Each structure stands twice: as structure tokens, then as C-alpha cells.
């Protein structure tokens with residue numbers, strides 16, 4: 001379903017009328033129009049800043065240079081010395097920050113290394129870097145902070161400073177969202193520095209247009225960090241449940257875009273739609289109900305016989321059956337629990353025993369409804385929170401096999417599911433986000449594809465919200 005209000009405010013008349021009435025003017029988000037590029041920042045500039053004791057300058061310079069970016073630095077800046085030392089060590093040259101009038105040289109992104117910040121006073125370096133430049137963040141621009149997880153900090157003061165970055169990120173997201181700009185924080189675990197390239201490339205790119213105000217934590221990588229950024233899923237076999245339409249169809253197409261052979265699963269009554277969706281990119285359809293008693297064995301068997309095993313599993317199929325708890329019949333509880341939760345565990349148990357290749361990556365679709373809760377969704381909210389707990393608990397199991405499991409929690413996404421909502425709640429769902437609009441299935445598909453790929457080798461057991469910073473549960 002299209003967002004008519006957003007389209008209206010993009011017209012000259014709509015812009016002036018909504019401005020006159022003080023109504024929201026959601027930005028037109030710039031999304032990726034093609035696959036991952038080997039050098040996604042070719043010809044573009046990124047401004048790099050650092051805390052005085054920043055630890056990641058060398059890693060960041062290498063990643064930005066390999067992505068094609070020109071790195072700019074401010075001359076008067078507390079964190080200049082670690083950046084200059086890294087430049088000398090790596091041989092990567094720096095450009096001086098251009099004059100604000102020089103539009104052609106304006107940076108598309110601002111990256112700040114906040115590692116090494118030991119207390120509240122040292123957080124001032126973040127203010128000093130970003131505050132004078134807020135007006136220079138372009139429409140659809142990117143701000144990315146790098147920090148350490150509070151649990152990894154050496155002292156309580158350093159832990160507090162690390163946690164402060166999360167609050168900064170969430171508040172700043174609400175300030176810059178109106179121009180389609182995003183801010184995210186990567187918490188780099190000790191030993192995960194080599195795995196920075198994938199998350200940094202993804203979050204700086206238009207593939208992450210609807211992700212803002214999030215903290216993405218990196219552990220020491222389970223598999224090899226990505227060395228190949230173009231078609232990273234080449235040679236991989238991926239299975240996606242609920243692939244006939246909506247978010248699942250977009251996930252299937254996006255995994256295929258990055259090189260995967262995709263097997264899509266949906267209910268027998270959706271066989272026609274499933275075939276149509278998958279034929280667009282050479283996918284293979286398997287019509288079965290994931291809650292059927294023989295579904296786990298059938299999936300394991302079909303996939304091993306036809307494709308020799310599975311590298312990527314995306315548990316996307318999900319349903320809602322909303323009722324206030326006092327009116328909820330037991331079959332509505334059971335149905336939602338079984339599709340959204342029970343079937344995932346049964347299928348994974350079967351695949352872990354037989355069919356899953358070493359290094360396999362799984363992604364489960366959760367929901368912000370599992371974080372904030374919604375009246376009338378006790379069944380749905382329970383399953384979606386359950387999925388988040390499940391990926392946390394399963395992370396070590398998958399890591400032992402060189403793989404990973406993560407969840408994506410979508411916010412309000414424009415699909416058949418949300419088209420059924422009454423107009424009032426639908427409008428609220430869209431506008432109550434920092435980016436002022438609902439997401440598209442492709443936004444979830446991009447996040448799933450990133451998590452399913454070696455670009456996210458250091459991400460395991462996490463839930464990534466893809467919600468435009470929806471205020472629900474933020």
C-alpha cells in the first residue's frame with residue numbers, strides 16, 4: 001500500500017500546504033537500487049573524527065579507503081593525533097575539511113571513533129565533533145559512532161560513558177530523522193576490529209535507509225570476516241519461509257540479488273503466488289505448512305537431496321490473530337504460538353541434526369510488538385519476544401558451528417498485514433517514527449540479507465530493529 005500523504009507532501013502544493021499548517025513532512029528516503037558494490041563510497045567523502053584516545057582510527061581508515069571514500073578530518077580537533085598516527089602507519093592520506101560552501105566536496109557521512117572515552121568529561125569530544133556540523137549533514141546523510149560495549153569497559157565511569165553513546169544516538173536520531181538522515185552506533189567487541197568492514201559499509205549505505213538510532217554489537221567473529229563485498233552470497237543455499245508475498249518475497253529476492261540460490265516455502269494454498277514470486281529470480285518453491293508435523297523432516301530432506309545442504313535459514317512466516325486476552329479463544333493463542341514460534345524451534349532442531357552446513361547463518365523475524373507490546377496482541381507479542389530470547393540462547397550453539405543466528409524486529413512495514421489496519425492507527429504507525437513513515441518490505445529484506453551474509457560475521461545473538469526509530473518501544 002502506498003503512503004499517499006508522503007507522496008502529497010513531496011509535491012510543490014503539498015509541501016507548502018503542510019508547511020503552512022505545521023503538518024509533518026516526511027522525507028523521501030534514498031534506498032539502494034541495486035546490489036552491493038565492491039567500492040560503494042567511490043567518489044564520495046566521509047568525515048572522520050575521534051576521541052583523544054580513540055583506538056580504531058587505523059581500522060576505520062582502511063575500511064573507508066577500501067570502500068572508495070576520501071577521508072576528511074578537521075584540523076582543530078582533540079582526536080586528530082590518533083587519526084594522523086593511523087594515516088602515517090597505513091599510508092592512507094587525509095584531506096582537510098572543506099569550506100562549507102564547497103558543495104562538491106561535502107561529506108556524505110560523519111564517522112566518530114568514541115572508543116577510549118573514559119569518563120563524562122571526555123564525551124565532550126563527541127559534542128565538539130558533531131555539534132558544529134549538524135547543519136552540514138545532508139539529506140539521507142549518515143552518522144556512525146563506534147564505541148565499546150559498557151560491559152567491556154574497564155571502569156564504571158568508562159561503562160557509563162559507553163552507555164551514554166546509546167542515549168546520544170537515540171536522541172540525535174530524533175533530531176536528524178526529518179531529513180532522512182540516520183545515526184547508528186556500532187559497539188566493537190575486543191577481537192572484532194577485523195570484522196568492522198561489513199557493518200560499517202552496510203550502515204553507511206542506502207541499503208540501511210530505514211535503520212536509525214540502533215546499537216549494533218559485534219562479538220569476535222564466528223566465521224571468517226567478509227573479504228568479498230560484491231555478491232557475497234554466491235554459492236550459498238538459502239531457505240525463506242512465508243516467501244509468497246510481503247516481506248518474505250522481498251527477502252527471497254534480495255538474497256538472490258546477492259547471489260544465493262533461494263528456496264521459498266509457503267502454505268499449499270499460496271503455491272501459485274509462491275511460484276510467481278520465485279520464478280522472477282530462479283528460486284525453487286516448496287509448498288508446505290510449516291506447522292505440519294512432517295514439515296521439519298520434509299524441509300531437511302528436500303534441501304539436502306536437491307541442494308546438498310543449507311547455508312542460510314530465514315524464519316519469516318508469521319501471523320497475527322489479535323484479540324484482547326479476555327476475548328481470546330484458545331485456538332487463536334495456539335495458532336499464533338505455533339506458526340510464529342513453535343514451528344521455528346522444531347524446524348531448527350531438525351536442520352541442526354541434518355541438513356545445515358557448517359557456517360550456516362539464521363535470521364528470525366521478530367517485531368517491535370515484541371519489545372513494546374500492543375493491546376490485543378498478547379499472543380503475537382509473546383512469540384516475537386520469544387524469538388529474541390531464542391536467538392540469544394542459540395547464539396553459542398551456532399557459533400560452535402562457525403555460524404550465527406540473529407533476529408530482525410520490523411516496525412510498521414507497508415504490507416498486506418498493515419494494509420488491513422484501520423486508517424487512524426495506520427497513520428499513527430507511519431508518522432510516529434523519526435523518519436516519519438512506514439518502512440517497505442525491501443528495508444527488512446536488506447537487514448536480513450546483511451545478517452545472513454559474511455558482512456555480519458561478528459553479529460550473533462542480536463536483534464536489529466528496522467523501524468525508522470518508531471517511537472513504539474524505543
Ligand SMILES: NC(=O)c1ccc[n+]([C@@H]2O[C@H](COP(=O)([O-])OP(=O)(O)OC[C@H]3O[C@@H](n4cnc5c(N)ncnc54)[C@H](O)[C@@H]3O)[C@@H](O)[C@H]2O)c1
Nearest residue numbers: 242246247266267289290316317318367410412413415417
Ligand atoms: N508488516 C509489518 O508491519 C510487520 C511488522 C513486524 C513484524 N512483521 C513480521 O514479518 C513477517 C512477515 O510479515 P508480512 O507483513 O510480510 O506478512 P504477510 O501476511 O504479508 O505474509 C506472511 C507470509 O507467511 C505465510 N505463512 C503464514 N503461515 C504460514 C504457515 N503456517 N506455513 C507457511 N507459510 C505461512 C503466508 O502465507 C504469507 O505468504 C511476519 O513474521 C510478521 O510477524 C511484520
